[in-house]
Amino acid sequence: MKHKFTRTVLALLTSTVLLSFTKDSAMIEPKFLITSSDSSGTHNGPWKSKFLDVNKNGTITYHPDEQGNTIPDFSLVGYHHGSRPIPKLKLFKTLYPGKGDAGNMIQQAIDELAALPADKNGHRGTILLTKGSYPIAGTIHIKSDGIVLKGEGDQANGTKLIATGKGSRSLIEIKGSGQLTEIPGTRVNITDTYVPTGAKSFQVTDAKAFKAGDKIVLFRPGSSNWIKDLQMDQIIARQGTKQWQANDYNLSYEREITKINGNTVFIDNPVVMTIDQKYSTGAIYKCNFKGRLQEVGVENILFESEYASDIDEDHGNIAVDFDNIENAWVTGITARFFIYAAVSLNTGAKNVTVKDSKCLDAKSIITGGRRYSFNNNGQQNLFMNLETTEGRHDYVTGAKTAGPNVFYNCKSTNTHADIGPHHRWATGTLYDNIETDGQINVQDRGNWGSGHGWSGVTQVLWNCTVESAAVQNPWASGKNYAIGLKGKKVAGRLPGKPDGEWEGQDQKNLLPQSLFLAQLKAAGIKTP
Template structure:
């Protein structure tokens, strides 16, 4: 077993750098350095992925053809437009033009195919919808070349290094090779049977209950990696992308082959569009499975593609696809059986591909790879909610996969031994990384020999075993569990180092407001604030990112913007700082839980003391008791603070604000001039319903009550007699016994001490809600029925309630309900 000693290192140079992994460091110019093991294995550079290895931004290709939807089947309509673009010449950047689909719905009866380079499909956001109407398993949009790579068998050359470590870019080959700079090569790793036995994958068919499983074989697990020669010095070759799986002569041998790939297409993409599939039921599978596929494609992209109702994937990158970027795409509401081979939201079988800023809901395996996938591939800054099964390499020795700032809610993120799962999934992964990610559980098992996976800076319980029947496992490499490390994104830092953007500059940024797991409500506003610093150079701006989408920027040193979310949900928030060369660094993300806006009727009340019959009255700074309840100085409202049954008591008079209780045995009550909600402990009251609209008001932290004292002053006291009880009599809509709405909305019997009926006359209702006297919703429903029977048991205490009905024209009707 490999022994790992975890020691937290703080590295100091002339400039100070933030803490990173024990396996990484920084040089004096801020670039990452890599700590090798005894064989030279290091964390590999995963950054050679995506469109042009992420060295270029995704292009904005000129629109050359515009169409609008036609009635009926749009397949020929769209395909003809694509074919027309295919007749145009390629420009200097390899582009022919963009087909713009104007807003509308385009139903198609079969697969739309892009088979030539330089063609882009673009919509107008969710307003452009392509619907797959084929009633069988199919793909909606297929980018496909016409031929796989062709290997030149005569160029086969043996790798002669005594050991090829993970992360290296240099390889020594036998004499007499014919490789030159620019050659496309396949780097082949061919294991032997001893390696199969080492992994314990030689006897899968001997596991009880799994006699039909397939044992691993050296031939099947011979994996070829697409690379390019970028340097030749005698027999020493330098390749563009590092080695992702070690070649140890005890267990494997390596070869290089030249290959050609004339059948591929390039510079193709789909963007800014919504894709849907027909479906007959939740479990229907006779409809489209994939939204978009890429095969025999190099340098392509899918950006801002929102997919709904597909069975398998939003984007499925097949074996012969290289350097594809999938950015800001979503997979939601998959339709099909929730069983194996379905709902792989973002899936790759190919090499050097990048998925970033994506979102999935309710998938089985949301960020996932197929079998024997040759890396690197990267999943970056993406989120899954309501996950049904784990994300991670799914089966059979995927190598060099980075999961960087991936958030899986509802299930696991795994680098596992799945042993007999499927027909023998076995070890799913090698040289794979969970970096600053999170999940319900993180599964990482220690691999045999020098093979390694890593979990660094990731949040969640860690374990060595997930779903399956592997035994004798031990926990793999885990560092800084539940505490993120710098760099906040390993991929982004490796990319900036590789592109030489990190020279003589070191940027840092961190969010200072709000705190992680901050809670707020729809309608409230908070400041998003960040601190940023740089060693050499100039900070030009800070971007604030919400759920992986740009929100706002600030270019002044305070770096703060306001945010007022309009929808409830759990949001991820981070900041990105930029220097004058447009080099950027991200902060560690935080979560903000936005709760629904409290649905209340802003009703004012008079507070009538049960013992004395006098009313709570506002004076200059204090309170008195009055014989009369008339006048705004006797009207008060309860402002919910967002915390259970705690409220502010606020005067209707302008400038009086909420009540504050002071100390002392007979503490006085004073106005504050502050409007609610205020969450200070001396302004919060716990409201207790005693029945029949009678309430007590208890100070939050003193155990004392709003009290009418015998000297006619209003104080807070520890006494709990009737002087601490108040009858709340509503002023406004709840006080109206007869109004025009009664012609449309009837409640009977009313008052009632049992069941009651709400009857609607000439109202096409869409929803109705019932509020208690405090303005809180105690019951809600959506119905088209004209008569609703409700039982008061367990729902309604004695008191006054408001019924609010919303019709299909958004008109509101009210009625009062009295429960005895």
């Protein structure tokens, strides 16, 4: 007892009482600053989350809540779900800088390569752009599988592609055709009353037409009672505000069947939003995506845009722009002075890896629709080892972005807005070891934009460092998590919203340090 008393007295003696006035009241509020060797002031040693255990053999045990929901497995994202390394394609042609616009030369080489047959892996070859500057007045288009555009470095003395002159545009556009399509007659309903977040199996009415390897859509229709419970039919209106409508929230998640056992269907990637019969009946159906590209890459290039002033908006918009593509990659690029993004993945982009890249010094006015440095609207995509400066929404998802998706080991400085799900119900994103001098927010954005409302669910912040963060749980359909976050916790835009799942705020030494890397190890996948 004597030792315990002595430790208590010493703790009190090394504490400093701070008196301060609150912002909204004249009432004096005591605060205690605990001084110790750990600047977090709350925890000195390693600690683990209550939501999961990493076992001695590297597997992970997830701890469900009262309804069976867990943090999902985010490991199967990026190029071929991480099962293959990014390939090195054979050299097709080497290009050299010349005088005048280089756009036609580069486009001609791409078109020549596209005319050749792809090999059994869907690969055609690499076009190498040697060191030097390549002015481009328009847009370079890649519309065929298996083409890699590669430079000799993203430094000033490397390969530089320059968006010259006027015109807001993408400098490189990589885009397939078509759209995700349901195969008629294959739809069957899910019979479970409740499918929890994190689940990789569920019951259907009749699974006999399905087999392992089938590409399917896990379909969760919107409903008016769900929108009512989310309170998204009562967004405080201003000019242009749109209340949410059920038909706009039919969510489609691409999955692959791994096993069938009777009428139980097992899928590769987890459910990232609860499927609850009280709101709607989920379903699955076979799908195809004719015209979708694959096996396209952009590597080791410095992209720059000419600009007239710091607020010029009539110049390069996006450096590398993807849509209607799967199993593709961007590595080792830097983009400077663009309006919108270094890399933007649109809704049809799936299993894309973007890594070891930078988006620096955007030039535009600082307001909506600009400076989304690394933007993702697709699914099962991986963004890792990235840096940004002077962005707004640096690592960001858009409306109804279907997860899982991962942002891992990314840094943002001199930011002008927040990181996170931007608007209208993104589902299933991991923000792992993100460091920013700004904010990461997961909240009800209310009538911002045309009525953003709840920005997302199953958004997991793991071991992130921020200036501040608002992480809230929506009124229905799941939770959001802030685990081991270092930085201020703030109330968010709107009062009275449910708190998210906060754990270990300002505590150092969270184990595992990276949830994503731990999940990769548990799945037997090498770090990309």
